[in-house]
Amino acid sequence: MTASTVTGAADLVREALEVYGDDPAAASILHGYSRRLEEPLRIAVAGMVKAGKSTLLNAIIGEEIAPTDTGECTRIVTWYRFGHTPRITMYPKDGESRILPVKRVDGRLVFMLGNVQAEDVDKLDVEWPSPMLRTMTLIDTPGIASLSEDVSARSTSFLTPADTPSEADAVIYLMRHMHSSDLRFLESFRDTEAGRSGTVNALAVLSRADEVGAGRIDSLLSAGEIADRYRRDHNLRKLALGVVPVAGLLAQSARTMRQQDFAALQQLAGLDRTDREKMLISADRFLRSAKPEGLVREARASLLARYGLFGIRLAVVLIRNGFDEPTPLAHELARRSGLDPLLDLLSRQFQARAEALKARTALVGVEALLRMSPRPDTGKLAAALERLQVNAHEFRELRLLATLRTTGVPLSPDLAAEAEGLIGGWGPASHMRLGLAADAAPDDLADEARRFLLKWRAVAENPLTDRAALDACRVVIRSCEGVLAEASALQRLRKSA
Incomplete structure (x- = not known):
């Protein structure tokens, strides 16, 4: 993510605050977007009831702080963010927030709600000194398709609001098998205001993968084959950046042995x-x-x-x-539980794109505000928003990635797959885009980037290339130029050292 794009998003939010400063509701929303640009990426953990959401969240954090039973607290949207000292804050639907006691029972964190019922709580906010939470805020959501319509509606309204960006920048979606209800949720997440910016920002997890093989030693191998089949499924591929099998219970217990x-x-x-x-x-x-x-x-x-x-x-x-x-x-x-590949995907697909995903959320939010509360003096703001959305190459990559995985681009299958990699479909790092090892030398990066650049310029100039594919070619060429510039800078740095 270029500094100019991040700065541009922050400047745009500030300009919007100048326009809507006299509207308390709009100003509150915009201040929220401003804070989101400075905070870690927000990743929600979602899925059907008993999919193992809280268990996986504990495994990622490395501590048993999310309740995994079927008690009241699993029906509440709960935020887990970094804090130097443990602190739990309850936000009721009515009334002031209050601090809850931090209590552990048998090594597990227990939320003491007192006489407050889950349906009367808007959210719980848990601050915890976990290194994993320095780079991402995790949000545990109640089960979708719960027998309780109220519980299910909480997750749906939180993750897929109708007229504003989701509170989450990205989603880890757990499923025990691929059902139509899973696809419907992922489709609805993509169709939120943030999703309509043209971004695929969900990872699918084949949870409780050890149950696939009835608990046999080779269960994860069987689950891996199923995940690979799901990964190639046309309906799921356009909605999720990957599918990973994880034995969540084993991952949690290994990390907290x-x-x-x-x-x-x-x-x-x-x-x-x-x-x-x-x-x-x-x-x-x-x-x-x-x-x-x-x-x-x-x-x-x-x-x-x-x-x-x-x-x-x-x-x-x-x-x-x-x-x-x-x-x-x-x-x-932990490695054999499948947790490591998931953490790797989180790092490559979400955390490495954190600035772009957060900036996208802020810009979509400003766009929604302009549409829902138009004013005669917002023309300049709308023009600046459009310029940033069109010219920011990171957003063009995200839009093309979504197109390649949904409607497709009139390119041969080999070229389409190559384009997906070059624009960061398997991770935005230069060596990942080029298909090289992580320790590839700057000279090798530059040579490979130059080779791809020349190849895609030739594709763009070929009179047989479909006109509808030219925009995609231009995005890929710009990505190759960016990788080449980065590799050349590394070469100069090495020579001067």
Whole structure:
């Protein structure tokens, strides 16, 4: 994201405040957009009931601070943002906000609402000193398609408002299988005011992936094949930037492993293989087993609740194969849960584009305000908005990416796929655009960028290229020029060092 585009978005919001400063409601909205430009990217975690949203959120943060039961708090939109000290603020629908006590039970954060009912709470705001929250604000939403229409409506109205940008800049959408209701939600998120700017800003997660293979050791492999099939599905591909299988429960427990967990898993790993396999046939057998001696039923129940049979089986195999210390075991379990690929996608597709996504949200918000509350003195503001939206190359890339994944561009399949990569479809970093390794030398980056630039200039100049594809070619050429300029700057820096 260029500094000029970010500055332009901030300047535009300030100009709008000068015009609408006498309107308290409009001014409040614009101040909100101004703050959003300075805050971390807002990413909502959404999905159907029992999709594992809170569990995955805990795994991403690395602490058990989001409630995962079916209590009152899972029915409330809850924000998780960085703070130097833990702090929980409740915002009721009526009345003043109030600070809730910070209380942990068995390592988990518990929200003490007192005599306030969930339906009377607008949102909860949790500040927490987690490094992950420095770069993104996570928003846990109630289940969509809940049996309670009120609960479901909360998520829908929060994520897909009719006339204003969504409170979230991007969405991680969890699904256990791909159903029409999942597609309808993602379609509606794309059709919000922010979505109509021409941006695909959702990631799909095949959650509870360990259940795909009934908890077998190879469950994630089976889930990976299903996710790959979903990834190629035309209906989903146009709505999500990727599909990742994740065993959320295992990811959460691996990131929050306790010493007593490891000690219990070590005991299980020391059993005879036949005895161990018999006891891990089912959850009931595991709980009723008398082996190993010393592993009481309460400890077994805790392991089962935290890791599931899949996680226990995998952890035992890893311990027997040399992961005999808590930290290496926790890292390997997290990696095998599918969490690492998800965090990588979050980094490449969302955090690397954070400034562009936030600026887009602000500009769409100003545009909606101009349309809904027109004034005779907004002509200059509207012209500045249009110039910024048209000329900012980051927005042109986002629009072309959405077009390539929806209606398509009249290019050959190979060229269309190449264009998608060059405009940052697999990540905006230069080496990702060019299909090179992360440690590629500046000379290699420059040579490859130059090769692509010449190739796409030739495509644009070819009289056989469909006129409808020329705009796409120009965007790709501009992207190649940007990568080449960056690589050339790195070359000069290296030579001067």
